[in-house]
Amino acid sequence: MSTIAEPRAPRTAVRRSGPNLEKWGWIYMRASGVLLVVLIFGHLFVNLMIGDGIHALDFAFVAGKFASPFWQWWDVLMLWLALIHGANGMRTIVNDYVTHESTRRVLVWALWLAAAFLILLGTLVVFTFDPCIPNLSDGSVLAEFCSAQG
Numbered sequence: 001m002s003t004i005a006e007p008r009a010p011r012t013a014v015r016r017s018g019p020n021l022e023k024w025g026w027i028y029m030r031a032s033g034v035l036l037v038v039l040i041f042g043h044l045f046v047n048l049m050i051g052d053g054i055h056a057l058d059f060a061f062v063a064g065k066f067a068s069p070f071w072q073w074w075d076v077l078m079l080w081l082a083l084i085h086g087a088n089g090m091r092t093i094v095n096d097y098v099t100h101e102s103t104r105r106v107l108v109w110a111l112w113l114a115a116a117f118l119i120l121l122g123t124l125v126v127f128t129f130d131p132c133i134p135n136l137s138d139g140s141v142l143a144e145f146c147s148a149q150g
């Protein structure tokens, strides 16, 4: 059985010296939460409310957004903040509920690995996205745009 330290126990009794990562994790959850409210609601408002709203959502809409560095950075920031926030939140839950030490370690490692993989993949997609599929000639606005690009 594991024992939870008393809330007011002296810090030296429960943690090693060095930076207090748990404290920074706690601060990160609050700071990223505030930024995520702005980023997520901005994202939902722009994609679903303005103009034709949800009816305007298609491949060309996404291609248009990814053509702008502003939206690329908006989306990448949302991706990084949410994945680190989500993984750190799940780490807290795992630490709270998984009492078997090696299972807990494996799960926390798996969380950070999954988050790192998705961050890498998402960042690559956002910054290398190219909407012009070779031989696109379906008469769409996108096809016209791509043939004009040469």
Ligand code: HEM
Binding pocket: 029, 030, 032, 033, 034, 036, 037, 040, 082, 083, 085, 086, 087, 088, 089, 090, 092, 093
């Ligand atoms: C809308 C913006 C968001 C805000 C304001 C927010 C805020 C917070 C805060 C303050 C905590 C810490 C709670 C605590 O320590 O007791 C937290 C925990 C957590 N958040 Fe978020 N969050 C947001 C979005 C997200 C997203 C997008 C995800 C998933 C990717 C997520 C997943 C989690 C998880 C798994 C926890 C841990 C829950 C727990 O400890 O019981 N959150 N959130």
